[in-house]
Amino acid sequence: MNDVDLNVYRHAQALANSGQMSLALQMFRELRSHNSDIEILFAIATTTPNPVEAREMIDMIRNLQPYHPQLAQLETLHKQKIQGAYTADPIGPTLLCPYCQQRTPARIKSRISTGGWVWFAVFFMIFLCFLWAPTTADNMKNMEIAAFFFLGVGIVGMLLIHKRIYICGSCGSKITDAH
Numbered sequence: 001m002n003d004v005d006l007n008v009y010r011h012a013q014a015l016a017n018s019g020q021m022s023l024a025l026q027m028f029r030e031l032r033s034h035n036s037d038i039e040i041l042f043a044i045a046t047t048t049p050n051p052v053e054a055r056e057m058i059d060m061i062r063n064l065q066p067y068h069p070q071l072a073q074l075e076t077l078h079k080q081k082i083q084g085a086y087t088a089d090p091i092g093p094t095l096l097c098p099y100c101q102q103r104t105p106a107r108i109k110s111r112i113s114t115g116g117w118v119w120f121a122v123f124f125m126i127f128l129c130f131l132w133a134p135t136t137a138d139n140m141k142n143m144e145i146a147a148f149f150f151l152g153v154g155i156v157g158m159l160l161i162h163k164r165i166y167i168c169g170s171c172g173s174k175i176t177d178a179h
């Protein structure tokens, strides 16, 4: 690797270590387009959520260095990734991702929707009103019970009102709302 590539490589590694996998992966892919160092193949194999791409990288490494000491570890990681891919999220239609330009089957995930947050905000306000409302010492306990009842309704409702979204099967970015 030349100095420029090495800098990009290190930057991408730092991003991957801090959990910014999709950004790191994009940089590794860019590096790979003009550089076929084995380190870059390793980096892509470990950061990609796409089992097909990981498989491709592992096979390339095996062709280059059949006895590379880290191959076994990479295979184990890959196996876990495949199992995760089949059990974690339901699979949606195949979509073109605007972020990584890959056409992969989307994953379906559940998110709290705007309506859910509004619901919670409304009940949280009611909770505060009951908590702060002027009351007599006798009535204090009842007011507190009412306050926490409304807080509970707010939380349960928020968790129930959710929407489904499509996530890119390759980089994990949100592509669109599912209907």
Ligand SMILES: [Zn+2]
Pocket: 097, 098, 099, 100, 101, 102, 168, 169, 170, 171, 172, 173
């Ligand atoms: Zn993507």
